[in-house]
Amino acid sequence: MSTILTSIxxxxxVLLVGLVLGAGLPALFAFGIRASAGTVGPDGTTAAPEPAGRAIAAVSFVVVALVVVAAIVVLASTKAFLAKFGLS
Structure with missing residues (x-):
């Protein structure tokens, strides 16, 4: 029984990372898109997004970009680290 619990x-x-990166980042990006969208009036005219919406969108896009860059750096550095020791 302890072997099963140890392996589980x-x-x-893994589930947490999958939820954060697999569903969380696209949801954060979609939230930024929605925050940066203007409003459409009943007669079809559009209004520019509010400054708070633009700020929220900018912050969400920066967070997504930083996570993507961090993931690329981790992947690149891991491969370089393994290659340095001839393990790749």
Whole structure:
């Protein structure tokens, strides 16, 4: 029984990372798109987005970009680290 619990315990970490990166980042990006969208009036005219919406959108886009850049850096540095020791 303890062998099963030992092998199952890391699954929550994988699930958490999958939820954050697999569903969280696209949801954050969509939230930024929605925040930067203007409003459409009943007669079809459009209004520019509010400054607060633009600020929210900018922050969400910066967070998504930083996570993507960090993931690329981690992947690149891991491969370089392994290659340095001849393990790749």
């Amino acid at each position: 315990s890391p699954i929550w970490k």
